[in-house]
Amino acid sequence: MFIHIGHDTVIVDKEIIGIFDMENTTVMKKTIDYLNNAEKQKKVRNVAPFELPKSFIVCEEPKGTVIYISPVSVGTILKRIESAKKSDFKF
Secondary structure, three states: OEEEEEEEEEHHHHHHEEEEEEEHHOOOOHHHHHHHHHOOOOOEEEEOOOOOOOEEEEEEEEOOOEEEOOOOOOHHHHHHHHHHHHOOOOO
């Protein structure tokens, strides 16, 4: 299933490794180092560069790990995943 994470960006739910709250997790040095290293390796995609980031989503895509910085909160993303799972609409 596809999950909308901000603006024109959708991700596949099966590729999600983790969804993290930006405010609570970036207080730890290890998380900051992880995000900085991923950015240097060009693995970070900011889906809303002009909005305050609320979460980051780590995905394992066919080309490798990608981190999406999203203006959508963790709670909202989780609700979208649950809603998609309950949906009767199938492709």
